[in-house]
Amino acid sequence: MAFEGLTERLQKAMEKLRRKPKVTEADLRETMREIRLALLEADVNFKVVKDFVKKVREEAAGAEVLKGLNPAQQIVKIVNDQLTELMGEEAVPLNRAAHIPTVIMMVGLQGAGKTTTAGKLALRLKNEDHARPMFIAADVYRPAAITQLQQVADQIDVPVFEKGTDVDPVEIVREGMEVAKQNHNDYVIIDTAGRLQIDEQLMDELVNIKQLVNPDEILLVIDAMTGQNAVNTAQGFDDKLDITGVVLTKLDGDTRGGAAMSIRAVTGKPIKFVGEGEKMEDLDVFHPDRMASRILGMGDMMTLIEKAQKNFDEEQAQETMDKMRENTFDYNDFLAQMDQVTKMGPLENIIKMMPGMANNPALKNINLDPKQFAHIRAIVLSMTPEERENPDLMNPSRRRRLAAGSGRPIVEVNRMIKQFNQMRKMMKQVTNGNMSGMQNLFGGQMPGGRMGQMAMNRMARKMKKDKQKRIKKLRKMRKKR
Missing domain, CATH: 3.40.50.300 (P-loop containing nucleotide triphosphate hydrolases)
Incomplete structure (x- = not known):
């Protein structure tokens, strides 16, 4: 995906800055040097890089920034604002004629x-x-x-x-x-x-x-x-x-x-x-x-949410959210959700829209081969209707039967069931507004540091608001029926 090298370099520069208890002029110069090299390596126009670095340095060099609260965080914001300005500040719609065509x-x-x-x-x-x-x-x-x-x-x-x-x-x-x-x-x-x-x-x-x-x-x-x-x-x-x-x-x-x-x-x-x-x-x-x-590795939650809204059936999504909260999410729901997720695009692109995930080390060990979806589907479809509706039935003998029925190794069946159970537990916590489940997946450290934590908290709040809106909408729809 585009920007991976640039994102990694910029994240390292910013992380180095965040670890410092106090940011000095020398620290700022070193950070700006790393940003300049990262942009040049990303094949950004030399004059554009020169102007960009100059603007960021001028904004960040003020005493209010370096001596203020969380100077590193303020510098990240300045870099983010200047990047946005560099690329045009806001989306530009298509020009449309007053008369067709x-x-x-x-x-x-x-x-x-x-x-x-x-x-x-x-x-x-x-x-x-x-x-x-x-x-x-x-x-x-x-x-x-x-x-x-x-x-x-x-x-x-x-x-x-x-x-x-x-x-x-x-x-x-x-x-x-x-x-x-x-x-x-x-x-x-x-x-x-x-x-x-x-x-x-x-x-x-x-x-x-x-x-x-x-x-x-x-x-x-x-x-x-x-x-x-x-x-x-x-x-x-x-x-x-x-x-x-x-x-x-x-x-x-x-x-x-x-x-x-x-x-x-x-x-x-x-x-x-x-x-x-x-x-x-x-x-x-x-x-x-x-x-x-x-x-900057801070994710793109708005695009992710838009993709989800475009590809997910609203009533079905509400039912799934309710099942996750009540811990009744089963393999039938899992299969339906997997089909809808694949419509959103390549999985690695979706994951990297989450805050802090663009260059997260955990991603490097994840196999994102599209064939894996087909393998998971084969395992789930090898289950009996009763097993799909009751995930807790998966004892060792049933797992061996699934491996034989799907043509997949037993270790792969065990891994899929373990991941499903972890996801079910995590989504129950997330849908209840508790982000600790997501945090535990990353060893107690949210991806993207404090920025990632803030972004994920915003996502949780938005999920709650969206849920309330969906409930109201569904109630109106049922009344009309």
């Missing part, structure tokens, strides 16, 4: 994921706005580009306007816009041609399309794994087209994350979306404050 022009180099991102964006618009988007296939140069767009469109049931590869792209866009107006499509997403590098012919074509349709959005799709080249690409496209926003793809890959932290500062244009997976649903709004928290 809203025209979105997708641009970028070959291999950045432009066509797939166009599909992800169309699906998001369908799901959130109940919109009727349409694609225009304006890439007539890349082999099978139109076929790829059609395959993406078929997955999400969105129409494609195309005229083959022998028609001028500008003419294709002209005719496509007429069709979109006739069909009253809410959005038109133009999939334009890319190149291996910026050239004059490509830019002239894109400028002509822009002049023809006057798009509401020109979204530059950039591969986050290209590092500083991503910033150079953004500058090149912005100079010619005056882009309105950026979409960063492959942010879940082995990338140092420098592009995300440099693009806004260098171009002045916002990052609007990030792609963190291969599924059509894996396109998220870019929130600078949440990304800053993730970079």
Whole structure:
């Protein structure tokens, strides 16, 4: 996942600062040196790093910070605030036209994921706005580009306007816009041609399309794994087209994350979306404050909660919460919850959104292979209905039968049952507002130190409030019935 190396370096620098009873000017200089090196190693633009470090030092050098209560904590907050400001402070929504259709022009180099991102964006618009988007296939140069767009469109049931590869792209866009107006499509997403590098012919074509349709959005799709080249690409496209926003793809890959932290500062244009997976649903709004928290290892509870709300059935979730609190959570519930969790995305990404978990040593020993879910499912499905409803029945002879029935080693069956029992105990404590169960999992020390403790306490309070809201909603629903 992006930022892992940077997060680890920054966490170490901050932890070293926290351990000091008193923070001196020398300590601050040493911390700033480590932050500067960490950012440069993450491939953040040199000028951006220089300006960032200068701002943090100026904010933190005041006597009020160094001599005040918890100076290390205040410096962490300053770094967090400056990271947020560097990446744009707040999420920037899509530009929408006053009258339909809203025209979105997708641009970028070959291999950045432009066509797939166009599909992800169309699906998001369908799901959130109940919109009727349409694609225009304006890439007539890349082999099978139109076929790829059609395959993406078929997955999400969105129409494609195309005229083959022998028609001028500008003419294709002209005719496509007429069709979109006739069909009253809410959005038109133009999939334009890319190149291996910026050239004059490509830019002239894109400028002509822009002049023809006057798009509401020109979204530059950039591969986050290209590092500083991503910033150079953004500058090149912005100079010619005056882009309105950026979409960063492959942010879940082995990338140092420098592009995300440099693009806004260098171009002045916002990052609007990030792609963190291969599924059509894996396109998220870019929130600078949440990304800053993730970079500092403080988690991203808001995104985690949003993902949960989007993927979990509310009434079923309330029933599960009640079962956890009453300690009647069984293997049937466990299987249902496991299915819903897998819809939220790769498990390692979900765990790392929890405070202090981005580089937690405990994670390094956890096997996050997706096949493990299939193995767990096989074990649970090998149980009798009675065993699934009563987890306490699992004696040694039953466990041996499960191992034989599921084709898994007995040690794996024992481990799964032990983890299930630990989780059941912990979730009972969490749902009752007692975080000691979570704390015990980490040897009495909450992940992320005090920041992690505070974040987890906030989560517990939010869970209680959400629970009360759900109860009220369910009562209203039952009255209507």
